Amino acid sequence: MSEHTHETSEHAPAGDGHGEDHGHINYVRIWVWLVILLAVSVAGPFLEVFWITMVTAFGIACVKAYMVAKNFMHISLEPRFVTYIVVTALVFMLLFFAAVAPDVMNPEGTQWQKPSWIGPPE
Numbered sequence: 001m002s003e004h005t006h007e008t009s010e011h012a013p014a015g016d017g018h019g020e021d022h023g024h025i026n027y028v029r030i031w032v033w034l035v036i037l038l039a040v041s042v043a044g045p046f047l048e049v050f051w052i053t054m055v056t057a058f059g060i061a062c063v064k065a066y067m068v069a070k071n072f073m074h075i076s077l078e079p080r081f082v083t084y085i086v087v088t089a090l091v092f093m094l095l096f097f098a099a100v101a102p103d104v105m106n107p108e109g110t111q112w113q114k115p116s117w118i119g120p121p122e
Contacts, residue, residue: 030071
């Protein structure tokens with residue numbers, strides 16, 4: 001009988017704690033994509049078109065946040081309930097923003113005082 005009859009060799013551990021082989025993540029390639037997306041989001045305002053600026057600012061920010069959470073924070077390797085907790089927190093954050101944004105962004109109101117460090121509207 002050969003000494004190599006085991007399912008795993010002595011050079012490859014039986015498991016990494018997750019029970020699955022997820023392959024190697026190329027962090028430099030992900031970093032390059034993040035830098036490219038940063039350059040695009042910085043270049044957006046130079047076009048001086050409002051909707052292009054908003055798409056590049058917020059759309060690319062969402063893509064970059066997803067890439068960081070998936071690849072650097074390893075959210076995709078965690079149990080499914082961790083993903084549900086993160087998504088639930090994001091949904092509640094968006095609901096909170098949608099609820100208070102009309103009041104916060106309103107330039108005037110009842111008993112509303114503008115802070116002195118905010119200048120007059122242009």
